[in-house]
Amino acid sequence: MAFMQRAVMVAVLISIITPMIGNVIVLKRLSTIGDALSHAGLAGVAIGLCFGADPVISAVIMSIAAALIIEFIRRKFEGYAEMATAVTLSFAVGMTAVFSGFVKDAASFNSFLFGSIVAISQTELYVTVILCLVVLAAGILLYRALFFITFDEQGAKAAGIPVGAVNTVFTLMTAVVVAVASRTVGALLISSLMIIPVACSMIVSKSYLGNLIMSVVFALIFTITGLIITALYDVRPGGTIVLTGIAVLIALLPFKKR
Amino acid sequence: MSVLTVDKLNFSYPDKKILNDLSFAVDEGDFLCVVGTNGTGKSTLLKLILGFLAPDSGSIQIEGVPNDKFKNHGDIAYVSQKATAFNRDFPATAEEIVGLGLSGRLSLFKKLNAANKAQVAEALERVGMSGYAKKLIGRLSGGQQQRVFIARALVSQPRILFLDEPTVGIDAEAVDSICCLLGELNKNGLTIVMVTHDISSTIYHADKVLKISENGCGTLVSAHDYIADFRFAHDRGSEHGNI
Numbered sequence: 001m002a003f004m005q006r007a008v009m010v011a012v013l014i015s016i017i018t019p020m021i022g023n024v025i026v027l028k029r030l031s032t033i034g035d036a037l038s039h040a041g042l043a044g045v046a047i048g049l050c051f052g053a054d055p056v057i058s059a060v061i062m063s064i065a066a067a068l069i070i071e072f073i074r075r076k077f078e079g080y081a082e083m084a085t086a087v088t089l090s091f092a093v094g095m096t097a098v099f100s101g102f103v104k105d106a107a108s109f110n111s112f113l114f115g116s117i118v119a120i121s122q123t124e125l126y127v128t129v130i131l132c133l134v135v136l137a138a139g140i141l142l143y144r145a146l147f148f149i150t151f152d153e154q155g156a157k158a159a160g161i162p163v164g165a166v167n168t169v170f171t172l173m174t175a176v177v178v179a180v181a182s183r184t185v186g187a188l189l190i191s192s193l194m195i196i197p198v199a200c201s202m203i204v205s206k207s208y209l210g211n212l213i214m215s216v217v218f219a220l221i222f223t224i225t226g227l228i229i230t231a232l233y234d235v236r237p238g239g240t241i242v243l244t245g246i247a248v249l250i251a252l253l254p255f256k257k258r
Numbered sequence: 259m260s261v262l263t264v265d266k267l268n269f270s271y272p273d274k275k276i277l278n279d280l281s282f283a284v285d286e287g288d289f290l291c292v293v294g295t296n297g298t299g300k301s302t303l304l305k306l307i308l309g310f311l312a313p314d315s316g317s318i319q320i321e322g323v324p325n326d327k328f329k330n331h332g333d334i335a336y337v338s339q340k341a342t343a344f345n346r347d348f349p350a351t352a353e354e355i356v357g358l359g360l361s362g363r364l365s366l367f368k369k370l371n372a373a374n375k376a377q378v379a380e381a382l383e384r385v386g387m388s389g390y391a392k393k394l395i396g397r398l399s400g401g402q403q404q405r406v407f408i409a410r411a412l413v414s415q416p417r418i419l420f421l422d423e424p425t426v427g428i429d430a431e432a433v434d435s436i437c438c439l440l441g442e443l444n445k446n447g448l449t450i451v452m453v454t455h456d457i458s459s460t461i462y463h464a465d466k467v468l469k470i471s472e473n474g475c476g477t478l479v480s481a482h483d484y485i486a487d488f489r490f491a492h493d494r495g496s497e498h499g500n501i
């Protein structure tokens with residue numbers, strides 16, 4: 001497959017699943033979790049490059065570890081979940097700062113910072129496709145459970161939903177998506193791809209399901225517009241996609257009712 | 259038959275003993291009001307029954323099953339004291355929220371079918387909120403939101419309904435209509451356990467009253483005796499007033 005086709009396909013798949021995750025984390029008031037996990041992923045990349053391990057694998061491991069730490073701290077401070085992500089983010093940035101100092105191959109590290117959507121290998125395409133299908137299936141199957149938990153965790157418990165298990169599955173899913181998507185859209189941008197489409201969607205949507213669908217639509221619009229601009233003007237794709245999203249959000253903000 | 263049995267229940271938070279050897283039973287079809295001053299542990303009692311908290315000692319049985327092994331989640335429903343404390347911008351409609359209440363009757367992955375949607379519409383109808391089905395929950399008034407939460411509890415057609423101060427912040431007329439609704443549901447066989455400070459509007463629908471005192475002990479009296487006591491205290495009070 002030609003590289004541009006691969007790039008478009010991966011970008012489209014990622015923009016379908018990131019807002020699905022984003023919806024839950026925004027509504028749970030954990031918006032910064034993407035940043036914490038992607039920086040933990042970066043720390044993993046730095047560690048991997050230092051010790052000669054596969055950076056993608058060490059990124060996934062670090063991202064999962066960070067996700068579990070966040071879930072652990074979050075349970076200790078109910079209602080102040082953002083503290084858990086802030087603590088983990090600082091930890092990850094610290095680790096990245098220390099280990100990236102030992103990385104010889106700066107170009108390879110940079111490709112994780114801003115992504116390399118147009119340089120995706122066949123294997124990475126397969127991994128992304130499988131991952132997207134898994135997240136899509138989980139998102140559809142766990143729709144009601146995740147909706148209930150984000151709205152009212154105690155009510156969900158009373159109704160017999162296995163809240164702990166669903167939360168853990170969701171956290172792992174988030175970590176894997178963040179780590180893998182960092183490779184393509186970049187660690188610094190993945191969080192915005194989770195949050196901005198949801199922010200736009202919350203301005204226009206009139207139901208939970210509508211919010212979910214509209215956030216995916218927005219993400220697709222940003223990604224495709226971003227890729228077209230990239231092709232026309234030879235700019236970096238990741239940043240262009242995010243800036244397109246920000247432009248749309250700014251345009252929509254006046255319509256937000258208080 | 260007793261559908262809820264609480265036996266020698268003890269519970270403390272790290273710094274404070276809350277419930278002290280509390281025992282009582284609720285029979286099928288009972289309407290029990292739980293009363294007591296602020297901070298005596300009424301909400302805590304409901305949280306223990308529902309399994310959110312674990313007791314220090316004692317047992318709780320729902321439909322004859324220890325509450326930590328209880329699996330018929332659709333048989334019980336709960337309206338919490340903080341039901342309306344969600345984020346105002348949460349994007350969900352009243353009918354979507356009510357639909358969540360069917361979770362206790364559905365397996366984890368199951369979607370709502372047409373029959374379920376009819377149940378949702380019926381539950382909204384029952385609390386007089388049919389016209390608001392498609393409205394965002396955050397755009398409703400506090401009292402309207404509370405009705406939606408009651409609908410969410412009723413939609414699974416539970417056998418026992420737990421409510422924690424469901425009439426707080428609701429206008430007098432709506433309080434009456436909710437209490438009448440609860441009374442009517444109770445006549446049709448629903449067992450109700452309700453924490454309330456607004457005993458005067460509920461007592462005529464209730465069968466029993468559980469009074470929890472400052473030391474965490476409880477006394478169970480019939481609603482009839484409770485009213486008689488109340489009248490007695492009131493009459494004595496007014497005698498003094500007359501002197």
Ligand SMILES: Nc1ncnc2c1ncn2[C@@H]1O[C@H](COP(=O)(O)OP(=O)(O)OP(=O)(O)O)[C@@H](O)[C@H]1O
Pocket residue numbers: 271272274276294295296297298299300301302303339
């Ligand atoms: N998480 C907690 N940790 C420590 N103490 C708590 C906790 N939650 C409640 N308490 C204490 O336990 C006592 C009982 O609380 P509870 O909420 O059960 O009271 P209540 O009877 O429902 O009061 P109200 O009428 O105000 O709703 C209170 O004194 C409260 O300070």
Ligand SMILES: [Mg+2]
Pocket residue numbers: 300301302339422
């Ligand atoms: Mg209370």
